[in-house]
Amino acid sequence: MRILKAQQINKTVTTSDGQLTIIENLSLSVEQGTSVAIVGASGSGKSTLLALLAGLDVPTSGVIELNGKDLTAMDEEGRAKVRAESVGFVFQSFQLLPGLSALENVMLPLELHGAPDAEVRARNYLERVGLGHRVAHYPKQLSGGEQQRVAIARAFASEPKVLFADEPTGNLDSVTGATVIELLFDLNREQGTTLILVTHEQRLANRCLRQITIDAGAITSDLSVDEDEIRVELSE
C-alpha cells in the first residue's frame, strides 16, 4: 500500500533576485512501512522536499497524497489535522521546549490531541529510549544525544504512520549519532512506521531500504535495496 505519493511537484519561491525554483517536477511514491533516505548536497532541496511531503508547506504545483489524503487540496487546518493523525518529526536541532521537562516534552503532542493517558504513554516511550530515570530533567540538563532521544520518544509517542527526520544526527558526534540512529530504526521496525530520513551521511543512508538522491531539486537516482541484503549486512 502506498502511504505517500507526490506527483509532478514544483516549489518556487520569490527572492530578491527573482524566482528561485527549489523543487522541479519531482514525483515519487513510498510504500507503507519502508524506510527512505533522501540524500544530496547541502542546498539541494532536501529539507524543502521533506516539508512538502510532511504537509508543513505547500508545493507551487503538483499533488501530494499522504495516507490517502490529498494535502494540496487542503487548507492549513486540514493539513494540521493530517499531521496530528499520521505524522511525527525528528529535527536536527531537537526542538524541545526548554521550559518543559523531558516527560512534558514527550506528553506535548498527546496532550494537544487530548489523549487521556498522555503521561503513561510518555513515560513508556521515555523508558523505551532509555531515559526512564530522567523524566523530570529539563533539556538544559541533558546532553545532545539525550535530547535527541527525548525528541524520538516524542515523535513515536503519538504513533505516527510516517516519521520524518531531518538530519537527526546533524548536531551530534558520530558515536552518539550512531546510538540515536540505532534507536530510530529499532522503534521504526517495532511499530511498522514509515521512515523518511533526510541526511547527507552515506553511512546513515545505507541503513534505509531505499535511497533517493536529489540534486538541484530533482531526483538523480532512486535505489531500492533488498531487505534480505540488509539483514545479511547487519548480521555480519
Add this chain to the structure above:
Amino acid sequence: MSDWKLAAKFLWRHWRSGELRVLSAAIVLAVTVVTAIAVFADRMDRSLQRQSNAYLAADRVVTGRFSIPEQWQDLVSDLPLEQSFTAQFGSMVFAENDMQLASIKAVAPGYPLRGDLEVSDVPFGLGNEVYFADGIPEPGEVWVDSRLLPILDIELGDTLAVGNRDFKVSKVVIHEPDAQQGFSVTGPRVLMNYADVESTGVIQPGSRIFYKWLLAGEDGSLDEFEQRIKPELGEHFQFRTLQGSQRSIGSALDRGKSFLMLAGMIGVLLAGVAIAIAAQQFAEKHVDTVALLKSLGAEAPKVRKLYFTQMLMLGVVSSALGLITGEFLHQLIASSLSSLFGVELLPASWTAYGLGFFTGLICLLCFALPPIWPLPTISPVRVLRREINIEQLSVRTRALIGLSAVILLIAIYSQDLKLTVTVIVGLIAILIVAVGLSLAMLRSSGQLGAKAGSTWRLAISNLQRNPGHSTTQIVVFSCAIMLLMVLFMVRTSLIDEWRLQLPENAPNHFILNIGANERAPLIEEFTAKQFEFNPLYPMVLGRLVGKNGETFSEEDRDLSNALRRELNLSWTDSLAADNNIIEGQWWDQWQSVDGENGVSVEAGTAQEIGIKLGDELIFSLGGLELKARVSSIRTVDWNALTPNFYFLFSPGALDDYSPTYLTSVFVPNDDKRFINEFLRRYPTIVIIEIDRIIERIKAIVTQVSQGVELVLWVVLLGGVLVLIAAVSASMARRLHESSILRALGSGRKLIVGSLWLEFSLLGFASGLLAAFGAELILFALQSLVFEATSRIHPLLWVFGPILGAFFIGLLGAFACRKTVTVPPALVLRELQS
C-alpha cells in the same frame, strides 16, 4: 482534555520557567496602584461628602425665619429620615454682675445628625479634657463658649439667665459641627435645649430668629423629601444642601486627590510599558514553540485559543492578586484617616474595585495582545527553516492601540480632562523629541567612539550597531524616568505647599473688637508673652449699598452674600503676602484723583457683584455714606487662616468711622489659660478660637501626605519594573554577542566594562531627556492642574543623568552578569537550538 485544562497546564509550565514573571508583576502592579488609589479616593470622596454634611450637622436642612410648620411632618412621616430642629437668635444673657450679648442656639434631641458636638468640663479645655457630647443640654441647663465665662465672671456650675429663665452652666462647648467659620462677631455661644426656648420669653413676634429643620438619611429618601418639600417652601423657607466641602480641608484634599490620580495614571503607564515589553519578549520566545505545536498538528485556531486562554487566565489571576495587594495598600493609606473624620470612613463602592480589576484586563488586552496576536500565524515550516518569522503588526498599529489604551485608561480613571490631555500631549511630545534626539546622539557619538579606548569603542559600537534598538531603549528609559521625576517633583511641591500653608506657628486665635485705646496694651502684653501675631487691622462694619450712583435692587442682592450682610471693612497700606493684585494698582502706585478714597476688592466678590476697576462703590457705615473708587482687584488665599477682607480701603479712609481693630495670634497650648485671664481684663475684646480647626486640617494634611509618599514608592516600583523588563528584553542579543566576543578571546573585563558603560550611557542620555520632558510636563501641570507657580528644576538636570547612568548601568551590568559567567559554548549551543 478540555482546552481550558490544557491552557491552564501550559500556563503553569510557562510560569514555572519564569518567562511570565515580569508580565504578571506588571499586571499586578497596575491593578494594585489603580485599586488602592481608586478605592481610597472613592472612600475619601464619600466620607468627605459626609464630612461636609457635618458642617450642616445634617444631610439636608430647611431654614427659615419662622418656626417649621407642624403640617410638614406629614411630608416625612413615611420616609426613614432622622430629624432635629434648631433655633438661633441673639439675646442678652445675665450673670450676677455682668451681662453680654450672646448667640443662643436651641437644639432639639438628635442634634447634630451629622458630625459631633465637642464639649469639655474645663473652660478652654484641651486634649483629653475634650470629649464628644452624647446628647444635648438637659432642660434647665446650658452649655456655653469658654470665652463667655470670663466675660460674665462666672465658673462652670454657676447660674446664667436668658430672658426670664435661669440656667445652670454645665459644660463648655468646644466645637460645633455647624459652627460658622471666619470671624464674624456673633457673640459667644449659649447652647440650650429646644424645649426651654419658650419659657425664656425672649422670643417675641418680630424677633430675628433662624429656624432650622435638620434631616439625615439615605440618598433616596432625601431626594424624595426634596421633591416633596420644594413646592411647599414659599418665600420664607429655603432648602439647603452643602455643595462642596469646607474650603481649607477641601482644597488640601482636592490637590492630594489630583496628585493620587496623577500617580495612579503614571503607575498604569509604567505598568503598561512593562507589560508591552514583557509581552513582546514572550511572543519572541514563543515563535519556536508555536511552530512546533503547529508541526505537531495543532491548527492555528487551536493555538490561538490556547494562547489567549492563557493570557486571560494570567490576567484574571494577576488582577485578582492586584486587587488583594491594592486593598492592602489602600488600608495602609486609609488606616488612621478614619479617626480624622468626624464620621467613620465609609466603605468604597464596588465600582472602585471593578475599576482596578478591569484595568488589569484592559492593560493586558491593549499592551500584551498586540505582540502576541500574530503568533498563531507562524508557518510550521519554521521548525525546518529558522529564518522564517512572523509578520508582526506594524509598529504604527501597535503604537496606535497602545496609545488609545492609555488615553482610554487615563480618561476612565482620572475623569479629569485637563490632567489627561496634559500628560498625553506631554508624553507624545517627549516621544517625538526623544526619538529624534537619541538618534542624533547616537550618530554624534561616532566621532567620540573613534577616539576612545577599547571599552568605550565597544560600548559605543554596540549602541550604534542597532540604532532602532538603542533608540527604543532610550525612549523607554527616559519615559519611565520622566514620569517618576514628574511624580516626585509634584509630590515635593505639594507637600511643601501644605507645610507653607500651615506653618508650625500659624495663628490659631482671631482677636476682634479691640478698642482704639486697647491697642497699645494688647501689643505690649502679646509681645511680653512672645506671642506671634499679625498687624492690627482696623475694622468697621458696613454694608455695600450701591455702585456708580445707583443703589442695589432686591435682585442685585441675590447675587452675592456680600450684599446681604454687614461687611468687615478695613484698610492697610501693606499688602498681605497671600494677596495678589490681578488688576489695577496697590496704594503705593495708585494716585487718588481729587482726594477720592480708593478701595481694593477681592476678585471673587468683584465677579459675583459685577464690580469693575474704576467703579465707584457706595458703602453705608452706621448710617453714614462712604464712597470709594475701585483701584484694584485682588486674589486672596482663603486657605491661609489669617484675617482677610473683601474690601480694603486706601489708608486713612476709615479713620472717621471709629474703627475697632482685629488681629490673629498664635497662642501656644501651654498659654491657653492666658486667654481666660486676658478676657477678664478686657471684657469687650472678642476671641475666636480656630485652633481646633487648624489641628484637624493639619492632621488630615499629614495623613494625605503620608498616603502620597506611600503611593510614590509603589509607583517607583513600576519604574523599576519597566527598567528590568527593558534590560532583560535585550538579554538574549547581548548574551549572543558577548559569547561570540569571548569565544574570539575578548577579556571578561572588557566585556563587563563595555556592557556597564553601554547601559550607563543609555541611562545618562535617558536621564537628560527625561529631565527635559519632566520640565515640560511639570510646567503644564503646575500651571493648568495644580495652579501653582512653575519654575525650572535644576536638580532634575543634575540628578537625572547621574542617577540614570548609575542605576541603569548597575541594573544592566547585573542583568547581564550571565553573559560573562556562563561558558560561551553553552550559550552558543543554547541559542542555536
